[in-house]
Amino acid sequence: MAECRCGLIGAGIGTSLSPALHEAEGRSQGLDLTYTLFDSPDLDAALAGAERDGFAGVNVTHPYKQRVISLLDDLSPQARAIGAVNTVVFRDGRRFGHNTDAYGFFRSFRAHLPDVPLRHVVQLGAGGAGAAVAHALLELGTETLSIVDPDETRSHDLSVQVGQKPVRDLRRAIGTADGLINTSPIGMHHHPGIPLPAELLHPGLWVADIVYMPVETELLRAARAAGLRTLGGTAMCAYQAAAAFQLFTGIAPDIPRMLRHLDVLLLQRT
Numbered sequence: 001m002a003e004c005r006c007g008l009i010g011a012g013i014g015t016s017l018s019p020a021l022h023e024a025e026g027r028s029q030g031l032d033l034t035y036t037l038f039d040s041p042d043l044d045a046a047l048a049g050a051e052r053d054g055f056a057g058v059n060v061t062h063p064y065k066q067r068v069i070s071l072l073d074d075l076s077p078q079a080r081a082i083g084a085v086n087t088v089v090f091r092d093g094r095r096f097g098h099n100t101d102a103y104g105f106f107r108s109f110r111a112h113l114p115d116v117p118l119r120h121v122v123q124l125g126a127g128g129a130g131a132a133v134a135h136a137l138l139e140l141g142t143e144t145l146s147i148v149d150p151d152e153t154r155s156h157d158l159s160v161q162v163g164q165k166p167v168r169d170l171r172r173a174i175g176t177a178d179g180l181i182n183t184s185p186i187g188m189h190h191h192p193g194i195p196l197p198a199e200l201l202h203p204g205l206w207v208a209d210i211v212y213m214p215v216e217t218e219l220l221r222a223a224r225a226a227g228l229r230t231l232g233g234t235a236m237c238a239y240q241a242a243a244a245f246q247l248f249t250g251i252a253p254d255i256p257r258m259l260r261h262l263d264v265l266l267l268q269r270t
Contacts, residue, residue: 002032003031003032003033004031004034004056004248004249005033005036005053005054005055006022006034006035006059007035007050007059008035008036008038008058008060008061009040009046009050009060009064010038010039010060010061010063011062011063011064012190013037013039013061014039017262017266017269018035018037018241019036019037020261021238021241021258021261021265022035022244022248024261025254026249028257029249031249036050038050043060043064043068043071046058047071047088047095050090051090056089056090056248057087057088058088059086059087060088062128064128065084065085065086065101065127065131066083066084066128068085068097069084069097071095072085072095072097073096075096075097075098076096076099078102078135079098079099082099082135083131085098085128086098086129086132086244087099087243087244087247089247089248098247099132100241101128101132101133101236101240102133102136102139103136103243104235104236104237104239104240104241104243105136105239106136106139106140107236108231108236109140110140112235113206116178116179116229118137118140118141118142118178118179119143119178120142120143120144120146120176120179121137121142121146121177121178121180121181122146122148122179123145123147123148123181123183124148124183124184125147125183125184125185125195126148126183129183129210130147130158131158131161134147134164135162137181138163144164144165145162145164146164146165146174146177147159147162147164147166148168148170148173149184152168170200171200174196174200175200177205178204178205179206179207180201180205180206180207180208181207181210182195182207182208182210182217185211187214187217187218187219188211188213188217192218193218194217194222195219196219198222201226203226203227203228206228206229206230206231207220207223207231208232209232211232212233212234212266213269215234220232234259234263235259238258238259238262239255241258242258245258
């Protein structure tokens with residue numbers, strides 16, 4: 001059985017389902033795959049340690065998706081365009097950065113909200129995941145993307161990067177929006193809450209959240225209570241993991257199987 005070591009570097013990742021998800025798919029593919037969590041305040045040390053120990057690669061999550069770029073030797077064209085990396089592959093003494101978040105969101109959105117209007121979308125969050133989702137939304141056909149972040153410099157810079165007009169007034173922006181997507185960590189178990197006042201959710205709006213633990217965030221719960229169409233983060237998680245699995249192993253994963261397994265894992269956590 002072929003051996004493959006990979007892992008995840010981030011902060012506050014102790015409850016991540018990535019180890020179980022990747023290891024189960026590895027077993028199904030005949031691999032002796034181990035997936036290790038590096039919950040570390042020192043990105044440089046964690047990355048160097050994984051490389052030194054012979055890992056095929058690592059995923060990178062909050063808060064390191066943009067910071068990791070300076071530690072890499074090369075980027076895929078998509079990661080370079082997005083300005084964020086969530087997958088690092090070690091090969092021939094070099095570190096290659098990739099972004100599978102954009103692919104994950106694109107596939108998830110196409111599968112679950114294929115017919116919603118995309119004339120104007122409001123995005124909450126301008127971090128690494130937000131950069132990937134912004135690119136995916138524009139690829140999906142979004143005409144106007146209003147990006148709002150507590151750090152106005154960050155939201156301004158991402159807006160300019162993707163060719164959109166910076167905005168500051170969330171209430172005004174959402175009043176004319178077709179959809180709302182949360183790419184911030186607000187709603188995660190370690191960052192509970194809702195990223196905007198629930199009263200701003202108006203009829204006809206669709207709402208998506210890339211957080212997948214919990215499956216139903218406070219934002220999604222409020223949106224469903226208002227009768228709005230919603231999309232959670234589960235499918236995005238599985239699709240991006242499948243793309244990372246292929247980068248680590250060189251083997252195409254069974255995506256429907258990974259989706260089913262993630263559903264089982266999430267059910268066990270509830």
